[in-house]
Amino acid sequence: MEQKLVALSGNEAVAYAFKQARPHVAAAFPITPQTEMMHKYAEFVANGESTTEMILVESEHSAMSAAIGSAAAGARTFTATSSAGFALMWEVVYIAASLRLPICMAMVNRALSGNINIHCDHSDSMGGRDAGWLHLFSENAQESYDNSIMAWRIAEHMDVRLPVMVNYDGFIISHTADALYMLPDDAAWKFIGKYNAAYTLLNPEKPITVGPLDLTDYYFEHKTSQMAAYEKAPAIIQQVSDEFADLTGRRYGFAEEYKLDDAEMVMVLLGSSAGTCKDVIDEYREKGVKVGLLKLRTFRPFPAAYLAKVLGGRKAVCVLDRSASFGGQGGPLFTETRSAMYGQQVPVHGYIYGLGGRDFDLRQAATVIENLKKVAAGGEIADINLLGVRL
Numbered sequence: 001m002e003q004k005l006v007a008l009s010g011n012e013a014v015a016y017a018f019k020q021a022r023p024h025v026a027a028a029f030p031i032t033p034q035t036e037m038m039h040k041y042a043e044f045v046a047n048g049e050s051t052t053e054m055i056l057v058e059s060e061h062s063a064m065s066a067a068i069g070s071a072a073a074g075a076r077t078f079t080a081t082s083s084a085g086f087a088l089m090w091e092v093v094y095i096a097a098s099l100r101l102p103i104c105m106a107m108v109n110r111a112l113s114g115n116i117n118i119h120c121d122h123s124d125s126m127g128g129r130d131a132g133w134l135h136l137f138s139e140n141a142q143e144s145y146d147n148s149i150m151a152w153r154i155a156e157h158m159d160v161r162l163p164v165m166v167n168y169d170g171f172i173i174s175h176t177a178d179a180l181y182m183l184p185d186d187a188a189w190k191f192i193g194k195y196n197a198a199y200t201l202l203n204p205e206k207p208i209t210v211g212p213l214d215l216t217d218y219y220f221e222h223k224t225s226q227m228a229a230y231e232k233a234p235a236i237i238q239q240v241s242d243e244f245a246d247l248t249g250r251r252y253g254f255a256e257e258y259k260l261d262d263a264e265m266v267m268v269l270l271g272s273s274a275g276t277c278k279d280v281i282d283e284y285r286e287k288g289v290k291v292g293l294l295k296l297r298t299f300r301p302f303p304a305a306y307l308a309k310v311l312g313g314r315k316a317v318c319v320l321d322r323s324a325s326f327g328g329q330g331g332p333l334f335t336e337t338r339s340a341m342y343g344q345q346v347p348v349h350g351y352i353y354g355l356g357g358r359d360f361d362l363r364q365a366a367t368v369i370e371n372l373k374k375v376a377a378g379g380e381i382a383d384i385n386l387l388g389v390r391l
Helices: 010-020 035-046 060-072 083-088 090-098 123-127 141-156 185-192 219-248 273-286 304-311 332-340 362-376
Strands: 004-009 025-028 053-056 077-081 104-109 134-137 164-169 177-182 255-258 265-270 291-296 298-300 316-321 348-352 384-386
Touching: 004 010, 004 141, 010 035, 010 104, 010 141, 010 164, 010 177, 010 185, 025 035, 025 060, 035 053, 053 060, 060 077, 060 083, 060 090, 077 083, 083 090, 083 123, 090 219, 104 123, 104 141, 134 141, 141 164, 141 177, 141 185, 141 219, 185 219, 219 298, 255 273, 255 304, 265 273, 265 304, 265 332, 265 362, 273 291, 273 362, 291 304, 304 332, 316 332, 316 362, 332 348, 348 362
Parallel strands: 025 053, 025 077, 077 104, 104 164, 134 164, 265 291, 265 316, 316 348, 348 384
Antiparallel strands: 004 177, 134 298, 255 291
16 A cells, blocks of 8 residues: 655644544544644644534533534544543543443643643543543554554444544654654545444434433443443454554554563553663663563553563563552552563562653663663562652
8 A cells, every 4th residue: 555655743643544534523622732633623624625523612521522422423523632631521531431432532641730731641541541441552643643543443343332542642742743654545534434323313213312310220231331342342453453554564453562572671661752762772682681662552451461471471571651640559551560460470660750741761761671680680679660750
């Protein structure tokens, strides 16, 4: 498949991907650093390049509420948000998943207050990790674009029917120009396909009720059906990713395994920081240090069995979280990973880094590897460590 090499910011790349899905409705409210993504999409609509009905609402809570109404009516629907905007959606984020509505959302990761901060960390999306959405993470603009194409196929599959958020790091990816390959519009549309709504509120011949009172008689059963959909999601994510690889040559799964074949020590993380780690891993490989990286793409559903298989037998594993879990035993990714590794004799320690946009640099990545070497040699370090903080 011939593809066009372009230079776009992450926000522009995701806007193009969503346009290629030909959605019927977009519900929009601005918040930094998501705003430019919806600005670009509004430009498509204003120029006649898209027939999407844009609904400009008064808050993020209203944006998700409008998306829910649109999707329940049978329309292909998307929205976007960041940080406090996602937090304001909180009530209706759960409803979108509970109603099994295949809404797609660009989540431009930004720190939550307080104090007020507009820069990147993962505290926003991690706050919604148990809301019933699927979470895809991206390292760069190319992955943000690709995930935003695949998200529709995953969300709308009849075995899934769950909303999907595409996560990409605020300012680091959203506002940085990057080179990426983009599918022709016709090819992207053919891959995504026409939307077939499972049901619609607008068919008087088949009336349905959406969101009724659900007390002790059936609430538990409805939650069980959501859990069952999550169990089917990994197979669909893999299937869609394989078909995308056949089309584009870019292969995705649950994670990227970077120099893992013979790695004795492994770093685990999400998002754009993977690029920094890869550079430092390359330097240590030249010195003969067998270290590798596991960059997760899917955080929900969490690929626990895959993780346990890939990390089993290593001498040391560390997990880097760009989010704190206050009062918990480390960051969200660390606790999930350590749980997945339960019963294996592999030491796992964690790091909190990059909160509020604090730089994650080569020196910090090297510190992590030096600590991995220490643990692999039988030494000990703290279970949870802080990187780049001024104490």
